[in-house]
Amino acid sequence: MLENEPSSVRGGQELSLLDVCHGLSKRGHTITLLYLKEGNLIEQYREFSIDLVNIKSYILDRSTINYFFDFFADILKISANQNSVVYSNRYHDVFFGYVLSVFKKIPSVCHLRLPPPPGFGRPHTIGLKGTKQFITISQQTKLDWINSGVSADKIDVVYNAINTELFKVPENFYDLRIKWDIAEDVKVISYVGRLDKEKGIETLLKAFSLLLKSGYKLRLFIAGKPLSTEQEYQNSLEELVTNLGIKEHTSFLGHVNDTTSLYQVSDVTVLPSLWPEPFGRTIIESMACGTPVVASRTGGIPEILTGEFERGLFETGNERDLADKLLKIMHWRDSYPHLQQRCRTHVLCNFDRENMINSIEKVFMKVIKN
16 A cells, blocks of 8 residues: 555545555455655554555655665565555555556556646656556546546546444534533534645635624634645635634634544534545535535535535535525524434445445455456
């Protein structure tokens, strides 16, 4: 398994890989984790992996002879038998995965969890061509990669899934509200995810401002933190909150370990992405906790919010449309209390973790046999 940084702080793709690896290990598969940086999930990997290998770089840097030798030294120190598969968790690492597969004479699989970039360098092009099979996390992402030149028959779609024993409906919603110091008549809107411009958080803040001006009693929780290179972005969000006059009603929580409690205490969760979000893991986390979601009509999100939940889709970047959708849904506890269980049932029926692991395991077995 090739991973960048096994950390829950970075986002959903790291958590999804952990779920896949843990699930496969419980089925008797042996896992070797290759990683660049040590994150806060590393100890969980130690519990079930047969080996953890710190790699210097997945990129073949030819600028110095030392980088060149380090790249191949890392390749040579990795052990694999004939029934092994090289599994990259992102397209950035496919060249290393391809070279490793050639040296060990085993197939390589790449999980395409992001849309393709505008262009590829020569190493990535070589790595993509040498990859035996790909997995995408939505039909839309598959289509994006087909349009970039990957053959359709080399791509399997496997939707993300979560541990529904971890994300579940609260036993007593009103007791939870007391713990969070939230009045019973206040509606709570939350965002959970990385603080990044492509996530469209400004759209949410503006929509929240519109609702407050209408006289509703509201609280907005922003849970997450920016990557180390994007700290200025959080400062700009806090400045926008002040300028919109919503500071008193808005809380930046930083990274939250117990996101289940936040989903449970919320009336609505929002994913206001501006970019073509390939999936949106926080959508199914929230719905598994019985909390409905309003999200941008972009990327793979419409493949999650289907049927009756389509009403939670709003036009990307449109704060007025988002405010209207929130207004229609945030009073559901009074008007449609059965929505809580319907949200959870939707996740249980369509995004089951065992089904996800089954599907990924089938891809691995297929490339080994072929």
